[in-house]
Amino acid sequence: MVIGLVIVSHSPKIAEGIVELCYEMVDEEIKIIPAGGTKDGRIGTDPIRIKEAIEKVYDEDGVGIIVDIGSSLMNAELAIELLEEKVRKKVIILDTPIVEGSISVAVQAYISNNMEDVLKAAEEARTTKKLQEQP
């Protein structure tokens, strides 16, 4: 049993690219699915696609969703509401930058497969600096 991840972006290319990046770090044991764009290929997000992605990666250990900008959060929340209760209880939206956060979370899920650790990894990715502070 492993935690599943759903990557939600307005751009299908971003979502797919992030999944690709994650699989450079972890193997297929971790289920990571992109849910980007609308079903007719426009920029946007689609709650039905997000819901289906959650169901696909669903695992009793939990499902983490990572979203990008604007309405992706609303659509992810709506997708969760549309799920059956058993699944809904196990799903959490991770408040983290979509690229860096997704990779941190995927790696953490791979290492410990524990939702609490995953939440911590998501939070750390939010504050990690790219440049060292000048002394």
Next chain:
Amino acid sequence: MASTSLLLEIVRNMSKNIIENKELLTELDRAIGDSDHGINMAKGFSAVHEKLGEMEGKDWGYILKTIAMTLISTVGGASGPLYGTAFLRAAKVVEGKGKIDRKDVINMFHEAIEGIKMRGKSDQGDKTMLDALIPAFETLKSAYEEGEDSKIAFKRAEESALKGVEYTKTIIARKGRASYLGERSIGHQDPGATSSYILIKSINQVLEKN
């Protein structure tokens, strides 16, 4: 009492008006947003229009739920989950009903607004669709309380919605892409409030004819 054939006529008119105003909504959104509101709304309501046949003969709840799910799965932008949630909440109020009364109208409208507030984490004064919908709802409710019929009540509601749209020109956007603009959003009319006004006007137009 309002039948589902009246509802279907309203839905047909909503679709027609949204599609006809695609350019206007897009222009408004170009000024303060990501210029997709007209395209997204037209996409959603074209899909709703295509489902009219399937909705024929079904109850109020079924029809509203179908509209909700259609908007949710076709719109793509923020208006999809917002209007989708509104129609979904309204559907719950009238589940299984063939005809509805004024109390149902009030309850549906109330639930729809609460749904939008919850989904968008927003309220009146944020420069959103709520700035048209809330005044329209309040006017509708007081007209009913004064004993007016639906024709007059919705006519007044439309006027309040339009005032609400005008009001959005005077305030700062606090939600969505427009909020990045801060004070520069003043002077522009909110696209979401405008589409909400068009939807209420669509109800009124059908009631006037019947």
